[in-house]
Amino acid sequence: MVIPDGYADHALQLEVKRGVKDVEVHVVGLSPKAQQVRYSLELRGSSVSRHRATVSLPGNSRQLLSTMRMSADQPWCVILTVVEASGRKYDLSEGVCTAVR
Numbered sequence: 416m417v418i419p420d421g422y423a424d425h426a427l428q429l430e431v432k433r434g435v436k437d438v439e440v441h442v443v444g445l446s447p448k449a450q451q452v453r454y455s456l457e458l459r460g461s462s463v464s465r466h467r468a469t470v471s472l473p474g475n476s477r478q479l480l481s482t483m484r485m486s487a488d489q490p491w492c493v494i495l496t497v498v499e500a501s502g503r504k505y506d507l508s509e510g511v512c513t514a515v516r
Contacts, residue, residue, distance in 0.1 A: 444478035
């Protein structure tokens with residue numbers, strides 16, 4: 416996994432694997448410190464799927480938190496909203512999020 420500049424200190428990462436017929440989405444915990452994190456994952460395409468959770472992450476340990484799949488036959492968008500223990504909130508997204516509502 417390559418972490419883009421500016422995201423290395425984020426507690427959660429979004430990994431998206433595009434296949435011919437589907438898109439596989441992973442939420443990965445990789446917090447630089449032990450903390451509790453809340454997140455909401457939304458997949459939009461021909462339908463909408465959501466997953467929400469609160470997790471306790473150990474510091475400096477990779478944790479696979481969620482895996483979801485959706486069809487790639489239409490425009491799609493994945494949005495991960497994260498709230499860290501400090502109150503810092505951020506969104507990570509992938510896909511054509513302006514075209515899919």
